[in-house]
Amino acid sequence: MDAISQWDPLTLVIFLALSGMFAVSCYAWVYFIKHHQCNTPPGPPGLPLIGNLLSLDPELHKQFTSLSQTYGPIFSLRLGPRYGVVVSSPSIARQVLRDHDVIFANHDVPAAVRVATEGASDILWTPYGSEWRMLRKVFVQWMVSNYTLDSVHMLRRKEVRKMVGYLYGRVGFQVNIGEQMFLTVLNVITSMIWGGTVEEGGDERAIVGAELRKVVADFTELLGKPNISDFFPGLVKFGLQGVEKQMGSLVQRFDQIFEKILRQRLKMNKESGNKEDSKxxxxxxxxLKDDENAKLPLTMAHIKGLLMDMVVGGTDTSANTMEFAMAEIMSNPDVMKRIRQELESVAGQDNVVEESHIHKLPYLLAVVKETMRLYPVVPLLVPHCPSETITVGGYKIPKGSRVFVNVWAIHRDPSVYDNPLDFNPSRFLDSKPDFRGNDFRYLPFGSGRRICAGITLAEKNLLYSLAILMHSFDWKVPPGQKLDISEKFGTVLKKKTPLVAIPTPRLSNPALYE
Structure with a gap:
């Protein structure tokens, strides 16, 4: 003991970390062997102590797809002391997401998120229960319902028209499609949430928007970064990779932005005597927070969590999907021609596309569906965590396992789709799976209790923005560049190379770009 007390702090931390890792891993090894004797899913052999961690590929969705071809539609991995299960077929996905929905209703919370958001509550990470049901009800019924979103359609129109005006001013110049879509959706969402707080058109609003964009991009990237603390929970306190510290810093930046907005709004309400109707x-x-009769009162932590859900969940994901859609359309002239023909028949050759036209554009909807089939926003969904040991697909899934649903593999399965690697929107004109997770061959937003809560908002933003971009402009790749549609794996799927294109006006009347 005396010798250890004389070590410098760094050496002591490393010694304790390695000792803890060894002890936990030894337990995991025994635990893993024990469960493999209890009819758990088959899987690749792993090394003692660390299991399959060193063999994991950066393109995890592709590696899991390859492993499923060897070990079947449900297989297991040992992730240090954690037990991982990968599901890659519609029938087994149905068992996880619908038949045993309640047991799999919790998400597996990353260590960095758990540490950084301690005490906070949101829809994505809050455990299934009364608090989560209350938050989802508030979000779905009052923030993203069809009625609510229809009532603020002019906000969406205003921001999309701003984007059109900006692009018209960039005619002949290169434009980053994802960046513009991100900013547009961010402006739509922040206008819906707190549009009356920050002075319209003021520098303050632009500063808030730019800061949020940077924080969201950093947040989603960090969320997909491998972290040893997720596999060896005993090492969380040491923060060996610094992921927890970085995530804490990002959450603090979110908190500072939201605190500023909340202070401004509370001051405005106090000065007005709360006489004005909600804007x-x-x-x-x-x-809702001040409602004394509420069974589960909304707290300021809940409000911040809901704001973060909307800002983080609705921006980067929509921008990435738009990039993939535009890239595929530009690569397929026949698809582009058919989109234009549909738009012109509905909106007119020299008229502005309006959101009211969207329900009359079945081929455009099919293009969005096909894009999300090939490039699902979250390719492995957010991992689920069973609350008890359960039998799925004839195998036992231990309580506390990390369960991945490989939507990317299901969407590209040749036994499910004909010519699955082809971009063919027409396949969705003949079959009618929607975004709501009722058809387990098509799960871009997941399914069951934990299905994405913002589907309606995402659908409206994507369809309207894509219709405007395709109807108002011609697009071409900059000279000397090739159109690249390759993807980069992460918690959120991205294009490996950002889509840069040059817009040319299609409409003859310049007033239509104002």
Missing amino acids: DFLDFLLK
Whole structure:
């Protein structure tokens, strides 16, 4: 003991970390062997102590797809002391996401998120229960319902028209499609949430938007970064890779932005005596917080969590999907021609596309569906964590396992789709799977209790923006460049190379770009 007390702090930390890792891993090895004797899913052999960790590929969705061809539609991995299960077929996905929905209703929370958001509550990470049901009800019924979103359609139109005006000013110049889509959706969402708080058109609003964009991009990237603490929970306190510290810093930046907005709104409400009707979602949330008759009162932590869900969940994902859609359309002239013909027949050759036209554009909807089939936003969904040991697909899934549903593999399965690697929107004109997770061959937003809560908002933003971009402009790749549609794996799927294109006006009347 005396010798150890004389070590410098860094040496002591490393010694304790390695000792803890060894002890936990020895337990995991025994645990793993024990469960493999209890009819758990087959899987690749792993090394003592660390299991399959060193063999994991950066392109995890592709590696899992390859392993499923060897070990079947449900297989297991040992991730240090954690037990991992990968599901890659519609029938087994149905068992996880619908038949045993309640048991798999919790998400597996990354260590960095658990540490950085301690005490906070949101829809994505809050455990299934009364608090989660209350948050989802508030979000779905009052923030992203069809009625609510229809009531703020002019906000969406205003921001999309701003994007059109900007692109018109960039005619002949290169434009980063994902960046513009990100900013547009961010402006739509923040206008819906707190549009009356920050002075319209002021520098303050632009500063808030730019800061949020940077924080969201960093947050989603960090969320997909491998972290040893997720596999060896005993090492969380040491933060060996610094992921927890970085995530804490990002969450603090979110908190500072939201705190500023909330202070401004509370001051405005106090000065007005709360006599004005609610102008946006933030007013509504603050009224819920002050509702003394609520069974589960909304707290300020809940409000911040809901704001983060909308900002993080609705921006980067929509921008990435738009990039993939535009890239595929530009690569397929026949698809582009058919989109234009449909738009012109519905909106007219020299008229502005309106959101009211969207329901009359079945081929455009098919293009979005096909894009999300080939490039699902979250290719492995957010991992689920069973609350008890359960039998799925004839195998036992131990309590506390990390369960991945490989949507990317299901969507590209040749036994499910004809010519699955081809971009063919027409396949969705003949069959009618929607985004709601009722058809387990098509799960871009997941299914069951934990299905993405913002489907309606995402659908409206994507369809309207894509219709505007395709109807208002011609697009071409900059000279000397090739169109690259390759993807980069992460918690959120991205294009490996950002889509840069040059817009040319299609409409003859310049006033239509104002």
